[in-house]
Amino acid sequence: MLTIDRATRDAIVAHAKRDHPDECCGIVAGPEGSDRPERLVEMVNAAGSPTFYEFDSTELLDLYKQMWANDEEPVVVYHSHTATEAYPSRTDIGLASEPNAHYVLVSTREHGNNEGPVDFRSYRIVDGVVTEEEVTVVESLPSA
Numbered sequence: 001m002l003t004i005d006r007a008t009r010d011a012i013v014a015h016a017k018r019d020h021p022d023e024c025c026g027i028v029a030g031p032e033g034s035d036r037p038e039r040l041v042e043m044v045n046a047a048g049s050p051t052f053y054e055f056d057s058t059e060l061l062d063l064y065k066q067m068w069a070n071d072e073e074p075v076v077v078y079h080s081h082t083a084t085e086a087y088p089s090r091t092d093i094g095l096a097s098e099p100n101a102h103y104v105l106v107s108t109r110e111h112g113n114n115e116g117p118v119d120f121r122s123y124r125i126v127d128g129v130v131t132e133e134e135v136t137v138v139e140s141l142p143s144a
Contacts, residue, residue: 001134002076002102002122004028004037005141013118015042016080016106020113024106025053028076029067036141037075037102045079052091053079076122078104085109086119088130096125102133 008028015024025045028037041063047054067073077098081089086105088096096103107119124131 001136002037002104003035003136003138003141004076006137006139008037008040009120009137011040011042012078012104013106013120016108016118017111017113019045019080020108021050021082022048023050023053023080023082025055025079027063027074028078029063029070029072030075031144032071032073034144035075035100036144038141039072050082074098074101076102076104078106080106080108082107082112083109086121088123088125093125093128093130099126104135 012026015026018024023045024042026040026042029039029041030036031038043059044056045053046056084107086107088103088105092103103123103125105121105123110116111118120135122133122135124133
């Protein structure tokens with residue numbers, strides 16, 4: 001189960017709507033081993049595509065250096081789908097390289113960057129196996 005605070009969830013949704021019709025992507029870092037998504041890092045979709053996302057390699061390396069220095073890890077890896085449901089594509093599954101991460105997908109296909117609900121779902125992807133998990137949105141994460 002993914003437990004995420006409302007402000008972080010809302011920021012991910014806002015990023016997805018802002019970048020529509022292109023896919024957005026980003027990472028929510030948290031203390032190593034904690035499963036606490038605490039620090040949202042919006043990334044640039046280097047592909048600039050409505051059907052594919054790609055982290056900028058320099059930006060991603062810089063983020064990993066920051067996380068290593070802060071004893072953090074990627075708790076959530078997120079991106080949006082602009083024309084399809086919030087379910088990992090074969091490409092998404094192939095790119096999933098963080099076995100402990102929650103893979104969040106936001107579908108903006110229904111309302112684009114306009115007001116309206118989005119499909120916000122989370123998955124575990126390990127060795128090519130996709131398992132959907134419950135998402136619990138809380139006002140704030142409990143104290144560590």
